[in-house]
Amino acid sequence: MINETDMKHLGRCVELATKALETGNPPFGSVLVDETGAVRYEGHNLTADGDDTRHPEFAIARWAAANMTPDERAASTVYTSGEHCPMCAAAHGWVGLGRIVYASSSKQLSAWLDELHLTPPPVATLPINQVVPGLPTEGPFPALAEVIRELHRRYQNSQKRKNQPAE
Numbered sequence: 001m002i003n004e005t006d007m008k009h010l011g012r013c014v015e016l017a018t019k020a021l022e023t024g025n026p027p028f029g030s031v032l033v034d035e036t037g038a039v040r041y042e043g044h045n046l047t048a049d050g051d052d053t054r055h056p057e058f059a060i061a062r063w064a065a066a067n068m069t070p071d072e073r074a075a076s077t078v079y080t081s082g083e084h085c086p087m088c089a090a091a092h093g094w095v096g097l098g099r100i101v102y103a104s105s106s107k108q109l110s111a112w113l114d115e116l117h118l119t120p121p122p123v124a125t126l127p128i129n130q131v132v133p134g135l136p137t138e139g140p141f142p143a144l145a146e147v148i149r150e151l152h153r154r155y156q157n158s159q160k161r162k163n164q165p166a167e
Ligand SMILES: [Zn+2]
Pocket: 055, 057, 058, 084, 085, 086, 087, 088, 089
């Protein structure tokens, strides 16, 4: 079940995704919250520099491995604007993090990219539980997903403008 606290953290993820977009990165943002409710790490996508593995969920998994005990990790929740990709889901599973709450799903993202006539990503968009069986997950949430869809549309438009030859 999702409560007001969950919605607050998801709202922060959308803010971080917006910040990603504003700095030229694809719009994804994530937050790591521990058992006491404290935000321990937050970040957004940083792939604009050319390293396509710089996803916030991957950064969270590595930060958690370096800074939290296995028990702390298992009791934590990762909130994210878009469902983990297989790389990030695997990293999350390997370091033993807990529940994931996502605002929009990978299935929605695929449909949006399709609508925008974009080439699909090189990595399959699998549901988290196909990568990490049994992990508790919640999402997507329609009202937030609509906002994220708009961020993706804006990102794609900004990329198109960037790739247009100068006249
Ligand atoms: Zn990822």
